[in-house]
Amino acid sequence: MVRLSMGCGGAMYTQTLILTAAHCVDNLGTGPSTSVGVTWGVVDLQDPTRTTRTSNYVHIAPGYNGDGKDWALIRVSQPIDSPLLKLATDTSLHSGSFTVAGWGAAVQGGPQQRYLLKADVPFITDTQCASAGGSYSGLIFNEEICAGNWTSGGVDTCQGDSGGPMFKRNAANEWIQVGITSWGIGCAQPGRPGVYTEVRYFANDICSAAASLGGCQSSGGLTVGNPGNQASTVGTAVSAVSHVASGGTAPYTWSATGLPAGLSISSSTGVVSGTPTSTGTFSVTVTATDSAVPARVGSTSYTWTVSSAPIPGCSATNGTDVTIPDLSTVESTVAVSGCAGNASATSTVAVSIIHPYIGDLVVSLVAPDGSAYVLHNRSGGSADNIDTTYTVNLSSEAANGTWRLRVQDAAASDTGRIDSWTLNLGGGGTPSCAGTNGTDVAIPDLSTVTSTIALSGCAGNASATSTVTVNIIHTFIGDLVVTLVAPDGSTYVLHNRSGGSADNINTTYTVNLSSEARNGTWTLRVQDAATGDVGRIDSWSLSL
CATH class of the missing domain: 2.60.120.260 (Galactose-binding domain-like)
Known part of the structure; x- marks a missing residue:
C-alpha cells in the first residue's frame, strides 16, 4: 500500500507501477509526469524508514470521464522491492466482508491521518446498492462494486482514501484486490455504501496498459529468485550471478537496472558478469519478461556494493x-x-x-x-x-x-x-570533505527552517564545483526559497520560488564555493514564502 502526495492511496501492481483511482490524477492527464510523490513501506507517514519515490509517467483509463472506469497507473522513477497485490479476475470473492485501508479522514470532514487505518466492510450487491437512489441509481454494474454496513453505517472509507485497495483473502490464503476506492455519499452513513472500481472487470485493460509501461502484473506465478545482496571489489571480476525465473511462458528475456559500471546481464540467460570499475552501493533490479502476449513480468531487487581494493592492514x-x-x-x-x-x-x-x-x-x-x-x-x-x-x-x-x-x-x-x-576501512588517508544530514525538519506554512552539517579536518577552501544535493518533500515548490549558508554567513540561493505547483525538490546543485573555507558549520535554509502548503526537509548532502 502506498500514500500519494495529492492525498490518495494506491496499491503496488508491479515493482514500478502503482494502481490507483483515475480521479486522483485526472488533472495530470496521460503522459510523462514527475508531479506525484510516493511513500511506501510504513504505517506512520513520518517514519524515517519510509521509502519515497517520484512518478515519471501517469496512465489514466481510456475513456474515463468521471463516471466509471475509475482506474489509473502511476509509474515510479525507481523500483520498490514490495510484495504485490494481485487483482481479482472473477466474481468468486464477491461475498462476505472486504478489508479497506488508507490514511484518509477517520470521520466525515475530518483531517487526514498520519497513521494507516484499516477496516472491514460487508459486500453489497449491485441491485441493493442502486436502490439507495440519487447518485447510486446510476451505479454501473460490473464496473463498480459496493461495500459497507447498509443498516447501521459506522464503517467506511472516507475523504483521502480514494485510490486505495479493497481486498480479501482467497482460498489459497493470498490477498487479492477486489476494488479501488472510488466514491460515496458522505462517510459511513446508513444506506449510503462506499463504491469501488471493480478491478476484475478491468484486469485485462490494466494488464495491457501496464505492458506498455514495463510489464503486466505477474500471472501464472511468474517470479524471479533473489540471489541476495552482492559485494565485490573494483578491478576484480565478479563470480557470475545467476537468476532463475519460474512461471509464465518461457523463454524469458532478461534486463537489469542499476548495475555497477563494468557489469552486464545476459538477455538470454539472466547471468550477470563483468569487472566493476567504480565504487559505491547500487540498487539493482533484475526483470524477466515472458513470451506471452501481452507480456508478463517478474522482478527482484537487491543491493550491490563495490568496494575499493583493500590496502594491506586496512x-x-x-x-x-x-x-x-x-x-x-x-x-x-x-x-x-x-x-x-x-x-x-x-x-x-x-x-x-x-x-x-x-x-x-x-x-x-x-x-x-x-x-x-x-x-x-x-x-x-x-x-x-x-x-x-x-x-x-x-x-x-x-x-x-x-x-x-x-x-x-x-x-x-x-x-x-x-x-x-x-x-x-578503504585505506585511510585524508578525511572526506563531505557530509549528510538525514534528519527530517518540518517546514510549517509561512516559516523559515534550517538544517546543518559540520565539517572539520578538511584543508583549504571548497571547490569551484562543490555540490549540494537537496531532498525536500513539499506539495507546492513554487512557495520555497532554498539557500546554502556558508560558515562565514555568505549565502548561495539554490532555488527561488520556481516550479509552480510541482511536488518535491530532488536536485543536485553545483555551486562555486572556492572563496569559502571548507571547515565549519554549513546551513541549508528553507523559507516557505506563501500560504497553503507544508512539507519537510527529508535529507541533504554537501560535497566540497
Whole structure:
C-alpha cells in the first residue's frame, strides 16, 4: 500500500507501477509526469524508514470521464522491492466482508491521518446498492462494486482514501484486490455504501496498459529468485550471478537496472558478469519478461556494493561464531593496525548473521573511540538472516584500533548467531570533505527552517564545483526559497520560488564555493514564502 502526495492511496501492481483511482490524477492527464510523490513501506507517514519515490509517467483509463472506469497507473522513477497485490479476475470473492485501508479522514470532514487505518466492510450487491437512489441509481454494474454496513453505517472509507485497495483473502490464503476506492455519499452513513472500481472487470485493460509501461502484473506465478545482496571489489571480476525465473511462458528475456559500471546481464540467460570499475552501493533490479502476449513480468531487487581494493592492514575479518541468545547483546571484534590516517568515507562492513526474525535485531558498528554507527535497526520483520554489506562514512574515525560489531536481540522468542563480518576501512588517508544530514525538519506554512552539517579536518577552501544535493518533500515548490549558508554567513540561493505547483525538490546543485573555507558549520535554509502548503526537509548532502 502506498500514500500519494495529492492525498490518495494506491496499491503496488508491479515493482514500478502503482494502481490507483483515475480521479486522483485526472488533472495530470496521460503522459510523462514527475508531479506525484510516493511513500511506501510504513504505517506512520513520518517514519524515517519510509521509502519515497517520484512518478515519471501517469496512465489514466481510456475513456474515463468521471463516471466509471475509475482506474489509473502511476509509474515510479525507481523500483520498490514490495510484495504485490494481485487483482481479482472473477466474481468468486464477491461475498462476505472486504478489508479497506488508507490514511484518509477517520470521520466525515475530518483531517487526514498520519497513521494507516484499516477496516472491514460487508459486500453489497449491485441491485441493493442502486436502490439507495440519487447518485447510486446510476451505479454501473460490473464496473463498480459496493461495500459497507447498509443498516447501521459506522464503517467506511472516507475523504483521502480514494485510490486505495479493497481486498480479501482467497482460498489459497493470498490477498487479492477486489476494488479501488472510488466514491460515496458522505462517510459511513446508513444506506449510503462506499463504491469501488471493480478491478476484475478491468484486469485485462490494466494488464495491457501496464505492458506498455514495463510489464503486466505477474500471472501464472511468474517470479524471479533473489540471489541476495552482492559485494565485490573494483578491478576484480565478479563470480557470475545467476537468476532463475519460474512461471509464465518461457523463454524469458532478461534486463537489469542499476548495475555497477563494468557489469552486464545476459538477455538470454539472466547471468550477470563483468569487472566493476567504480565504487559505491547500487540498487539493482533484475526483470524477466515472458513470451506471452501481452507480456508478463517478474522482478527482484537487491543491493550491490563495490568496494575499493583493500590496502594491506586496512581490512579485517572475524569468522568466529558468536551466539545471540534471546533478549541479549553480544559483540565480535576485529583489530586494525598499520593503516595510516583516518578511515574512508566509503568504508564497508559486510555482515553475515543467522537469525530467524531479523526484525528483532539492532546491529551497530562501534569504532575504537566508542562512537556507534547503526547498520540495521529492527527492520525486515520476520525475514531470515542478514547478509548485507553496508557503506559507512567513517572519515572522522582513526583507522587503527579495535572495532566491534554489536548485535542486540530486542524482542523475545528467537535466537541466532553472528556468522562472520568483514571491515574494510578503504585505506585511510585524508578525511572526506563531505557530509549528510538525514534528519527530517518540518517546514510549517509561512516559516523559515534550517538544517546543518559540520565539517572539520578538511584543508583549504571548497571547490569551484562543490555540490549540494537537496531532498525536500513539499506539495507546492513554487512557495520555497532554498539557500546554502556558508560558515562565514555568505549565502548561495539554490532555488527561488520556481516550479509552480510541482511536488518535491530532488536536485543536485553545483555551486562555486572556492572563496569559502571548507571547515565549519554549513546551513541549508528553507523559507516557505506563501500560504497553503507544508512539507519537510527529508535529507541533504554537501560535497566540497
